Amino acid sequence: MSVTVSSTPEVDSHEIIDAVEYYFQNEWTDGLPVVPVTESYLAEFLATVDRDPSEVLFTVTHLNRSITVRLAALNAALAGCKPEYLPTVIAAWESVAKEPHPARGIWQSTTGTAPFLLVNGPVRAELEINSRGNIFGGGFRANATIGRAIRLGLINVFGLNPHGLDQATQGNPSKVTAVIAENEEQSPWPSFAVENGFAEGDSVATMFVIRSVVHIEARHTMIPEQLALDFVDTICRTGALIHEYTSTLLVLVPEHAELFANAGWSKDDLRAFIFENAVRDRAELARVGKEALSNKTRWRLPADHPDSTPDTASASDTPDRVRLLSHPTNVQIVVAGADNAGVSAVVEVFTLNPPRAIPFSSTKIDE
Template sequence: MSTLIEAPLADAAEIRSTIEYYNSQKWTDGLPVVPVTESYLSEFLARTSRDPDEILFTMPHLNRSLTIRLAAINAAMAGCLPEYFPVVLAAWEATAAEPYPKRGIWQSTTGTAPLLIVNGPVRERLGFNSKGNVFGSGFRANATLGRAIRLAAINVFGLHPHQLDQATQATLGKYSACIAENEEESPWEPLHVEHGFDPADSTVTAMVFRSNLHIEARHTGSPEQLGLDLANSIRRTGALLHETSSALVVLGPEHAQLFARAGWGKDDLRQFIFDNSVNSREDLVAVGKDALSQHTRWRLPSGHPDAIPDEASATDTPDLVPALKVPSSVVIMVAGANNAGVSAIIETFGRRGDTPSTVKVQDHG
């Protein structure tokens, strides 16, 4: 017998039939959702002083708006606890302030997903993982905060795959993508402090991403070698949809400390990556990305009827084509376990040369 003597009794058939109801309504990302009724919703709404009908995010082109109430219902369905709700609200505000989501990126063939980064004391208080397995499963706060955004995208904005969401392949991060910064093992100031918040503030930063590249560099002690490994990955031609790209560098603590020991700050690393994320004209010709479409400014072959020269063509070094527009196209943070020379590059679609979209968590009661 596999019965657990101490386990509570439940009507499992009724629970399953409730979950099946959500499936039949297509109110799901494919995984079971938590049933939500008015009384459970009220526990979420009690965590904010804001009006449940207040609009958090509108997509005028889809004729749809997300209210505080809808954000709460979807967060509860995603498995968030009521005490997460102020973080959910900050996540939505940061997402709404990002340039791409309101411009239809979630419908796009590119197949991006929202990425959330949590900083500050709320990480500890609610159990956001910033250490080992930071991109992996196993942590309720990370898993359900990311899912809360995606479930509402599907349910409220109608972004069902194969319908309004036309992603060619999308990314595995589309179920949920939420990480926290390992501030404790970073040699530098955390992301939110770098952008003007107090260390005692908790914040959520929102980005749009497609790829998460694994950077394996266990045997170098040289900041230049490691910096080049990062830059060579960032400039890869496959990432060049637009004229230039942008990246979030998520350094493992060991890599961050390697740079810090050599006296490099985040700005030094940013500048080094910018200077070295450069492709040769020949490399771009070889892959048919040596020119731009005149209106969308997407990269295409110079023989295409819509082709115009890229910006690098008009410089003194037309054969050197930068993959980044400005050093601040690179955002740097630290996450993961301090146990190996492993880092990641997240390829983002968003601001190039501006501060990230970061919003403070407003705790209430």
């Protein structure tokens, strides 16, 4: 690689380094260098939206802190976003605001929860948001920096620094950045956004609260029931069972989606199958001390715990078979990734049970 260096640089590199170090010293970063921001550069971001810079997008009441359009733009600039990414960043924050968990401190949780953004519609191509290969990896500026803009906002506006207000015991890589776009072009089904009431031409941001991403390598079968049961096994693993029920975002690669569609399955068919088969024997749960619930939190714990109460399944016709999903809508489905191998993912979603009428917090992106 050859690099041409001007003999008279416009800016002294040491001044840039000093500015970056200043941000580090003030703990305004996520551990990586940020882009120094001037008022004139910030104005380029604000010019992309017809919004009052002082407009509040999201408030964490118990912290008495709010993020405004200006602060969202500032952290987007710090994160390395292009100015034209700001409408998507704002829609992401508005989607966060619709989630019920933040008011209860979910972003500070010891469980290591993190924001995870799904993008649908024309904005995917306009901003070059990756929807195909390596969707959970790096290499794409829009994916990396839009997610990072949210993380920097949580740090710089809400004070959620690790070892401080962010109490994650281990965390997960999504706490750095996590943004994917749906591979609508290779999906045999309506997109997530269309499925949830948006028009085909709408650009939509949907924020999830997640704990982990588990890859499912399944190249062994062309039978839809066998493939679906492979996903069920991961969704129902005991380590994922915190509350009485669990929830999941199933991210299918195009070849897995096509396998189901070619067998005549819709998304609802796949959801229904997973719901019906997402059960565990009570004895299996007892072996790991999760056969009962807490009276106070409804978290799973052993039956001999002083705070224990029987779970819902105990009063059913089959008390020894414990259903682990409260409703088929606890399974949400998108298609993303490359069409080159049978590797899909189960994204463990932290959400309410029973589910809401609108499963997740989608927001139209202003363009």
